[in-house]
Amino acid sequence: MPTFLSLIKRALLITFSMAIALAALLALLKDTISLGAEVYLYGYPLVMMETTRVHSGHFIGPENQLRRVRQFPDAAFKDVVRPNVDTLYTTAFFSMKEGPWVFEVPANTQRYELMPFMDAWTHVFASPGTRTNGHTSATYLLAGPEWQGEVPRGMTLLRSPTDMVWLIGRTQTNGMADFETVHRLQDRLQVHKLGTENTAHTRIQTRTHIHKLTATPDAANASDTWHKHHSVSVPPVSQMRNMSTADFLTHLMQLMVHNPPYAADAPLLKRMAAVQLIPGKTVQLKWHQQACFALGRWLAEYKVRAVLHTKSPDGTWSTPPLNLGTYGTDYNTRAAVAMVGLGANLPEDALYPNTSVDHRGKPLTGQHRYRLHFMADQLPPVKAFWSVTAYGDNEFLIDNPLHRYALGDRDALHYNADGSLDLWIQADAPANALHRTNWLPVKHHAAFLLNARLYWPKDSALQGRWKMPAVERLD
Numbered sequence: 001m002p003t004f005l006s007l008i009k010r011a012l013l014i015t016f017s018m019a020i021a022l023a024a025l026l027a028l029l030k031d032t033i034s035l036g037a038e039v040y041l042y043g044y045p046l047v048m049m050e051t052t053r054v055h056s057g058h059f060i061g062p063e064n065q066l067r068r069v070r071q072f073p074d075a076a077f078k079d080v081v082r083p084n085v086d087t088l089y090t091t092a093f094f095s096m097k098e099g100p101w102v103f104e105v106p107a108n109t110q111r112y113e114l115m116p117f118m119d120a121w122t123h124v125f126a127s128p129g130t131r132t133n134g135h136t137s138a139t140y141l142l143a144g145p146e147w148q149g150e151v152p153r154g155m156t157l158l159r160s161p162t163d164m165v166w167l168i169g170r171t172q173t174n175g176m177a178d179f180e181t182v183h184r185l186q187d188r189l190q191v192h193k194l195g196t197e198n199t200a201h202t203r204i205q206t207r208t209h210i211h212k213l214t215a216t217p218d219a220a221n222a223s224d225t226w227h228k229h230h231s232v233s234v235p236p237v238s239q240m241r242n243m244s245t246a247d248f249l250t251h252l253m254q255l256m257v258h259n260p261p262y263a264a265d266a267p268l269l270k271r272m273a274a275v276q277l278i279p280g281k282t283v284q285l286k287w288h289q290q291a292c293f294a295l296g297r298w299l300a301e302y303k304v305r306a307v308l309h310t311k312s313p314d315g316t317w318s319t320p321p322l323n324l325g326t327y328g329t330d331y332n333t334r335a336a337v338a339m340v341g342l343g344a345n346l347p348e349d350a351l352y353p354n355t356s357v358d359h360r361g362k363p364l365t366g367q368h369r370y371r372l373h374f375m376a377d378q379l380p381p382v383k384a385f386w387s388v389t390a391y392g393d394n395e396f397l398i399d400n401p402l403h404r405y406a407l408g409d410r411d412a413l414h415y416n417a418d419g420s421l422d423l424w425i426q427a428d429a430p431a432n433a434l435h436r437t438n439w440l441p442v443k444h445h446a447a448f449l450l451n452a453r454l455y456w457p458k459d460s461a462l463q464g465r466w467k468m469p470a471v472e473r474l475d
Contacts, residue, residue, distance in 0.1 A: 029288065029292050032275070032288075032289055032292035032293070032296075033292045033293075033295050033296045033299070034296065035271055035272070035275070035292075035293075035296065036245075036292050036293030036294070036295065036296025036297055036300075037296035037297065037299050037300040037303075038268060038271075038296075038300075038331065039249070039252075039268075039272060039277065039293065039296075040245075040248070040293075040296060040297040040300045040301075040335075041300050041304070041331045041332055041334075041335040042265070042268060042331045042335075043248070043249075043252040044240070044335040044338055044339070045121055045122040045334050045335060045337075045338040045342075046120055046121055046252060046255050046256070046259060047240065047243075047248055047251050047252055047255065048122075048236060048237075048240055048338045048339075048342060049118075049120050049121075049122060049164060049166065049338075049342075050120075050164070050251065050255055051236040051239050051240055051243075052166075052236045052342065053093045053164065053166070055233070055234075055235075055236050055239070056091075056093060057093070058233075059079075059233050063092075063093045063094065063095055064092065064093070064094055064095060064098060064099075064101070064191075064193075065092060065191070066090055066091070066092050066167075066189060066190075066191055067089075067090070067091050067092060068088075068089075068090050068183075068186045068187070069088050069089040069090070069091070070088065070179065070183060071088070071176070071179065072085045072088075072173070072176065072405075073085065073397065074397060074403065074405075075396065075397045075398060075399035075400075075403075075405075077396065077397065078235065078396055079233065079235055080235070080342070081237070081340060081341070081391075081394075081395035081396065082340070082341060082389075082391055082395050082396075082451055083396070083397065084170075084387075084389065084406075084453060085387075085389065085397070085405050085406050086170075086172070086173065086385070086387050086406065086408070086453060086455070087114075087170035087171055087172055087173050088170070088171050088173045088179070088182050088183075088186065089168065089169060089170060090115075090167070090169035090170075090171065090186050090189055091166070091167055091168050091169060092166075092167045092191065093164065093165070093166055093167075094142060094164075094165040094166075094167065095163060095164065095165075096142075096143065096144025096145070096146075096147070096160055096162070096163045096164075096165060097144065097163055097258070098193070099142060099143060099144060099147070099193065099194070100141055100142055100143035100144070100147055100149070100193075100194045101141075101142040101143075101191055101192070101193055101194065102139065102140070102141060102142075102155065102191065102192050102193070102194055103115075103139070103140040103141075103142055103158075103167075103189075103190075103191050104137075104139050104140075104189065104190040104191070105128060105133075105137060105138050105139070105140070105189060106137045106188045106189075107135055107136055107137040108130070108135055108185055108188075109135045110181065110185060111171055111172040111173075111181070111182065111185060112129075112130045112171075112172040112384040112385065112455060112456065113129045113130050113169070113170070113171050113172070113185070114127070114129040114130070114131070114169065114170045114171075114345065114349050114350075114455075115127070115128045115129050115167065115169040115170075115189075116128075116129075116167070116168060116169075116325070116345055116346065116349065117142065117158060117160065117165055117166070117167055118165065118166045118167075118168065118325075118343065119160055119161050119162040119164070119165060119259070120162035120163070120164035120165075120255065120259035121162065121259070121261075121262070121334070122325075122327075122334060122337070122338055122342065122343075122344075123161075123325060123326060123327065124325035124326065124345070124346050125158070125159070125160060125161060126140075126158040127345075127346055127348075127349060128140060128158075129349070130384070130456070131348065131349060131383075131384075131456050138156060139154055139155045139156070140155060140156050140157075140158050141155040141156065141157050141158065141194065142158045142160065142165065143157060143158070143159055143160065144159075144160055144162075144163055145159070145160065145161050145162065145163075145260070149194075152194075161260070161262070162258070162259035162260065163258035163259055164255075164258075164259055166343070168343045169189070171185050171186060172384065172385060172455070174410045175410065175411070236342075237339065245290070245293050245294045245297050246283065246285075246290065248297075249277065249283045249285070249293070250282075250283050253277060253278065253279055253280065253281060253282075253283055254280070256279035256280070257279050257280045260279075261279075264328060264329050265329065268329075268331075275289055300335075304332070304335060304336050304339060307336065308336060308339075308340060316355070316467065316468075316470065317353040317354060317355040317452070317467065317468040317470075318353065318354055318355065319351060319352070319353045319354075320337070320341075320344070320347075320351075320352055321333055322347045322462065324337060324344045324345070324346060324347055325344060325345060325346040325347075326346070340395070347457070347462060348456075348457075348462070349455070349456060350453060350454060350455050350456070350457070351452075351453070351454040351457045351461055351462070352451060352452070352453055352454075353451075353452045353454070353468045354449060354450060354451040354452065355449065355450055355468070355471060356393075356447070356448075356449035356450075357471070358370060358470070358471045358472065358473040359470035359471060359472050359473065360473065362473065363447055364425075364442075364447065364448050364449060364450070364471065365445065365446065365447050365448070366426070366427040366442045366443045366444045366445050366446045366447075366448065367427075367444070367445045368426070368473050368474070368475055369424070369425075369426040369473070369474040369475050370424070370425040370426060370471050370472060370473055370474060371422050371423070371424060371425070371471075371472045371474055372388065372422070372423040372425060372450075372469060372471055372472070373420065373421070373422050373469055373472065374420060374421040374422075374423075374469060375420050375469075376418055376419030376420045376421075378466065378469065379409075379421060380409075380452065380454050380457075380461070380466075380468075381454070381457065381458035381460045381461050381466050382409075382454050382455055382456055382457055382458060382461075383456040383457075383458060384455035384456035385408060385409050385410055385455050386408050386409055386452065386453060386454045386455065387406045387407065387408030387409075387410075387452070387453050388406060388407055388408065388423060388440065388450055388451070388452045388453075389405055389406035389450070389451050389452075389453070390405065390406070390425065390440050390441070390442050390448055390449075390450055391448060391449050391450075391451060392443060392446060392447070392448055393446065393447040393448065393449065395449070398441065398442055398443050398446075398448060399443070400441035400442075400443075401441075402441060404439075404440065404441055406440070407423055407438065407440050408453075412437065413437060413438050414434045414435075414437045414438055421438070422435075422438060423438050423439075423440055424436075424438055424439045424440065425439075425440045425442060425450070425471070426439070426441075426442065427441065427442055427443060427444040427445075429441075450471065452468055
């Protein structure tokens with residue numbers, strides 16, 4: 001009869017043997033697992049864009065029409081992480097198969113304006129606005145990759161490399177008191193299909209979306225018929241998280257037909273084709289490949305989350321890389337941005353330094369008081385404007401009695417006698433009345449992060465010669 005010790009030895013031997021076998025199996029399958037991770041990061045932005053487009057059609061409005069957002073988000077807003085309270089948006093998803101589209105931008109001398117167009121892979125292929133065009137008027141022809149017509153006189157061609165296009169326009173808004181002015185600026189923006197300048201369709205588009213975000217459809221025009229979805233809104237990022245790997249790959253292969261990859265993607269596409277992942281074809285992974293791709297996806301998400309949550313040990317701010325919007329084959333960065341900041345601008349249009357730690361490298365929390373000090377010659381260098389927004393650890397705006405979510409150079413801030421500036425970040429109102437003017441509220445005993453925004457940054461910020469100052473903990 002085996003002794004207890006011999007049973008333990010046998011169990012350890014079996015366990016050790018299984019571990020060796022598993023390690024050997026993983027070694028054999030590591031290339032497939034690695035490919036699964038790469039394909040997931042490569043395709044995430046495209047599938048995320050489609051998920052966002054469908055979600056937007058259900059809860060915001062129809063495709064191929066401008067949607068004018070009329071007010072800032074507040075602490076109850078949970079659709080998109082890190083929403084801004086600096087600009088009002090004018091957005092639209094466009095289908096190039098139904099175009100081309102004419103986008104009219106009259107002259108604007110009152111506010112900084114940015115109208116970037118993003119393709120289905122989240123690359124910014126055009127960025128009309130104050131930085132690129134000054135304050136002059138312009139008319140653009142937005143056309144897809146296969147359109148071969150003649151560009152009408154007086155129009156500038158914007159050629160999209162994909163069928164899906166997302167316009168995420170932003171107009172500088174100096175607080176809620178500025179809404180009326182910005183609404184007028186939004187209303188002057190118009191879009192219509194080429195050749196339909198005087199049709200009823202164009203008049204319906206303009207009328208139904210000028211004064212409200214949701215619209216009442218005109219029964220005479222079937223293309224305008226839509227209804228706001230009354231089911232519970234599940235944010236696109238949550239939909240992506242809940243999507244099975246098989247569904248993800250199926251969507252990706254379908255979407256790549258009309259939203260073709262770039263020429264630089266050829267090496268990865270060749271490896272994908274080796275496992276029968278071919279655009280327009282049915283996904284037919286073998287069972288072990290499916291398991292490897294699922295594991296690869298998990299590893300990819302884990303890696304991205306780890307990088308995104310890495311805290312600076314010395315209290316410095318993290319600044320997204322300067323290839324935002326023009327990623328090339330940097331699929332990792334492109335996917336990470338799609339996960340936490342879909343719709344990011346080109347760095348030339350906006351920089352987004354952020355931090356969740358103080359000058360000692362300790363996490364920011366409402367348990368303490370903080371000061372953000374800018375020396376007089378070290379204020380954020382911008383040609384437009386700047387702001388600093390506080391978010392909870394869930395990356396949404398922090399509820400507070402003042403409904404104050406950000407501070408910036410458009411606010412009536414109190415500057416020190418030497419021209420320097422202090423922002424006070426804490427849960428309770430500062431005792432000093434002057435400090436209360438510069439107070440950015442956070443929540444008691446809750447972690448938070450800060451996100452600066454530099455619109456139209458100067459070269460010193462773009463080239464790294466200027467840095468955000470560390471957040472100083474005061475108690």
